[in-house]
Amino acid sequence: MAGRRVNVNVGVLGHIDSGKTALARALSTTASTAAFDKQPQSRERGITLDLGFSCFSVPLPAHLRPAPGAGPEPEPEPRLQVTLVDCPGHASLIRTIIGGAQIIDLMMLVIDVTKGMQTQSAECLVIGQIACQKLVVVLNKTDLLPEGKKQAAIDRMTKKMQKTLESTKFRGAPVIPVAAKPGGPDAPETEAPQGIPELIELLTSQISIPTRDPSGPFLMSVDHCFSIKGQGTVMTGTILSGSVSLGDSVEIPALKVVRKVKSMQMFHTPVSSAVQGDRLGICVTQFDPKLLERGLVCAPESLHTVHAALISVEKIPYFRGPLQTKAKFHITVGHETVMGRVMFFGPAPDSLDREPVLDSFDFSREYLFQEQYLCPGPDPAAAHAAKADEKAGQVLAGRCPQQQWALVEFEKPVTCPRLCLVIGSRLDADIHANTCRLAFHGVLLHGLEDRNYAESALPTLRVYKLKQKHGVVERVLDDHSVIGRSLFKKETNIQLFVGLRVQLSTGELGVIDSAFGQSGKFKVHVPEKKRETPKTSEMRRDSPETSEMRRDSPETGKMRKDTPETSQIRRDSPETSEMLEPCPRPDREPPSPHAPLRRLLRPCPWHRQRCQGFCGSGLGLAGGTHMMLHPRGSSSTRPPATHLSTGGRFLGGPAASWPGPHLVEDAVGGLWSRAAQP
Numbered sequence: 320m321a322g323r324r325v326n327v328n329v330g331v332l333g334h335i336d337s338g339k340t341a342l343a344r345a346l347s348t349t350a351s352t353a354a355f356d357k358q359p360q361s362r363e364r365g366i367t368l369d370l371g372f373s374c375f376s377v378p379l380p381a382h383l384r385p386a387p388g389a390g391p392e393p394e395p396e397p398r399l400q401v402t403l404v405d406c407p408g409h410a411s412l413i414r415t416i417i418g419g420a421q422i423i424d425l426m427m428l429v430i431d432v433t434k435g436m437q438t439q440s441a442e443c444l445v446i447g448q449i450a451c452q453k454l455v456v457v458l459n460k461t462d463l464l465p466e467g468k469k470q471a472a473i474d475r476m477t478k479k480m481q482k483t484l485e486s487t488k489f490r491g492a493p494v495i496p497v498a499a500k501p502g503g504p505d506a507p508e509t510e511a512p513q514g515i516p517e518l519i520e521l522l523t524s525q526i527s528i529p530t531r532d533p534s535g536p537f538l539m540s541v542d543h544c545f546s547i548k549g550q551g552t553v554m555t556g557t558i559l560s561g562s563v564s565l566g567d568s569v570e571i572p573a574l575k576v577v578r579k580v581k582s583m584q585m586f587h588t589p590v591s592s593a594v595q596g597d598r599l600g601i602c603v604t605q606f607d608p609k610l611l612e613r614g615l616v617c618a619p620e621s622l623h624t625v626h627a628a629l630i631s632v633e634k635i636p637y638f639r640g641p642l643q644t645k646a647k648f649h650i651t652v653g654h655e656t657v658m659g660r661v662m663f664f665g666p667a668p669d670s671l672d673r674e675p676v677l678d679s680f681d682f683s684r685e686y687l688f689q690e691q692y693l694c695p696g697p698d699p700a701a702a703h704a705a706k707a708d709e710k711a712g713q714v715l716a717g718r719c720p721q722q723q724w725a726l727v728e729f730e731k732p733v734t735c736p737r738l739c740l741v742i743g744s745r746l747d748a749d750i751h752a753n754t755c756r757l758a759f760h761g762v763l764l765h766g767l768e769d770r771n772y773a774e775s776a777l778p779t780l781r782v783y784k785l786k787q788k789h790g791v792v793e794r795v796l797d798d799h800s801v802i803g804r805s806l807f808k809k810e811t812n813i814q815l816f817v818g819l820r821v822q823l824s825t826g827e828l829g830v831i832d833s834a835f836g837q838s839g840k841f842k843v844h845v846p847e848k849k850r851e852t853p854k855t856s857e858m859r860r861d862s863p864e865t866s867e868m869r870r871d872s873p874e875t876g877k878m879r880k881d882t883p884e885t886s887q888i889r890r891d892s893p894e895t896s897e898m899l900e901p902c903p904r905p906d907r908e909p910p911s912p913h914a915p916l917r918r919l920l921r922p923c924p925w926h927r928q929r930c931q932g933f934c935g936s937g938l939g940l941a942g943g944t945h946m947m948l949h950p951r952g953s954s955s956t957r958p959p960a961t962h963l964s965t966g967g968r969f970l971g972g973p974a975a976s977w978p979g980p981h982l983v984e985d986a987v988g989g990l991w992s993r994a995a996q997p
């Protein structure tokens with residue numbers, strides 16, 4: 320058995336034909352069964368079709384040796400084994416590239432020096448940013464540069480690459496020139512590669528050994544599977560977590576098959592155990608290799624097969640266009656890529672600034688449904704996204720939350736570990752279009768294993784839509800109460816809304832106290848003392864100004880139906896944000912926030928058939944108002960817009976910040992509505 324070597328995985332990524340395989344070949348001393356385009360199809364087509372693995376080893380550099388006295392006694396001649404993961408460059412093989420990038424510790428981005436950054440080099444850089452911590456840029460084919468101008472051309476390209484990296488997390492990464500196969504394909508094999516010792520020196524200086532953890536469940540990503548006569552079936556791959564020893568039982572979860580480990584090898588050398596980060600071949604018996612091309616092998620029952628997942632999501636800035644709810648993407652989860660449909664959602668408005676949590680999903684929190692992923696900054700997609708959500712009434716006052724999530728529903732179940740990387744892409748996009756096909760990335764926070772998750776799990780997901788409607792203050796009863804109307808129909812059971820918050824256009828917050836009469840009117844309690852003003856009567860429903868506005872404004876009617884205009888107004892109104900603050904009403908606790916509302920929610924159009932209203936939109940309260948139609952800063956002499964908002968729970972501004980002293984006639988409502996239960 321071989322002694323332990325320190326193994327690191329270095330990915331070789333780049334545009335097609337940049338010379339990745341030639342470079343891996345020039346660097347390697349040992350090839351695995353799947354290296355250097357050994358597949359007959361690869362040779363026929365002259366391109367890499369699958370991940371290729373090969374390795375070289377060097378004396379363990381001083382900076383990687385444990386300090387004297389720290390850790391176990393070092394071996395007499397410890398070595399660093401660098402496993403090269405040669406990824407395909409062809410655009411159609413991006414899912415293989417994504418799979419390869421997830422098992423590497425350092426990425427070599429190979430650039431054809433005569434061409435510079437090309438489309439797939441850029442995609443590889445994006446993948447590297449998501450999956451990898453360190454980068455070395457290799458400028459290949461320097462032999463093709465004219466002799467007299469070689470150095471100047473290399474310097475120019477080095478500068479260009481450094482500039483490209485400036486806006487990435489790899490800022491300041493080293494750039495090195497080489498010629499992996501001087502003279503090209505027709506050059507004699509005796510033609511020595513150039514710059515390889517320098518590259519090896521650079522790589523060893525850049526490598527840092529990630530903390531390897533032998534504890535935790537064993538998980539290995541398998542990239543090749545083949546049989547050896549008289550021995551059994553060999554699965555080769557990289558250990559993603561835990562460790563494995565001879566005689567252990569391992570499961571192939573996609574097939575629900577458990578087998579015992581008969582023998583193991585690392586680059587042709589038998590070993591008795593292996594840990595996280597090691598490149599390994601596991602031999603088992605009685606398993607047909609045709610059943611598994613690539614996938615996962617794990618400790619029995621340590622992985623889950625999921626039909627949908629809740630993921631933390633981040634848009635890839637280079638992806639053009641919006642990320643829309645209901646859109647389908649190619650979703651890569653670990654080493655599997657399947658089609659999936661997404662629904663985006665963000666934090667409730669009162670927790671926009673919460674720090675992102677990337678290791679769990681909190682079902683006890685409330686979330687805000689989003690028509691689209693919200694982009695910060697001057698991204699063109701940002702404006703688009705904001706508009707769509709504005710239309711849908713999902714306005715966060717122009718703010719972008721710290722974290723956004725998505726529910727991904729897979730077209731077929733995927734087997735994956737918890738907290739694994741997820742990448743969403745548009746692999747059907749034209750590969751010649753020179754655009755980034757990678758749309759978003761994230762972490763799988765919670766997998767939904769039940770096939771009937773729509774009925775069993777989704778109702779516990781508290782995703783809401785923000786809705787609003789306008790109402791009218793009909794008359795003032797006393798300093799602390801008013802009678803409102805036009806929020807409810809005659810037949811509505813107003814009792815269900817008692818305790819919900821309303822906000823007046825002048826800023827006072829109130830709470831629905833009770834029904835008033837039989838015609839859908841209601842009594843509002845306003846804790847803050849309102850100021851009597853002659854304006855009150857002027858602003859009554861029967862004031863000519865008011866009725867005129869009502870008649871003439873088509874928007875008014877539309878607002879009542881929660882149309883785009885409604886949210887437009889929310890955004891333009893200074894009061895909007897106040898509606899979203901916690902409500903001061905220490906003397907009275909809100910009722911159970913959502914239970915009474917559920918009956919009144921209508922199903923989300925998306926889930927109508929699926930889960931009978933999983934993210935159903937709520938109904939708004941209150942009727943329309945002419946005041947709402949005046950944008951902020953309007954020169955109109957009319958009073959400011961009036962808001963009467965209600966919520967599934969109390970949302971309002973602290974008492975000290977309540978603005979206006981007036982109680983006015985008209986109102987706008989808002990509702991932070993709860994997803995309906997089926």
Ligand SMILES: Nc1nc2c(ncn2[C@@H]2O[C@H](COP(=O)(O)OP(=O)(O)OP(=O)(O)O)[C@@H](O)[C@H]2O)c(=O)[nH]1
Nearest residue numbers: 335336337338339340341366367408499500503504
């Ligand atoms: N002149 C010259 N040609 C090179 C060099 N390196 C590679 N090539 C040639 O470039 C072509 C592509 O090389 P590969 O190593 O197959 O490129 P690749 O990036 O692995 O290709 P894919 O994996 O299919 O994307 C081959 O014809 C190589 O002989 C080099 O340093 N100089």
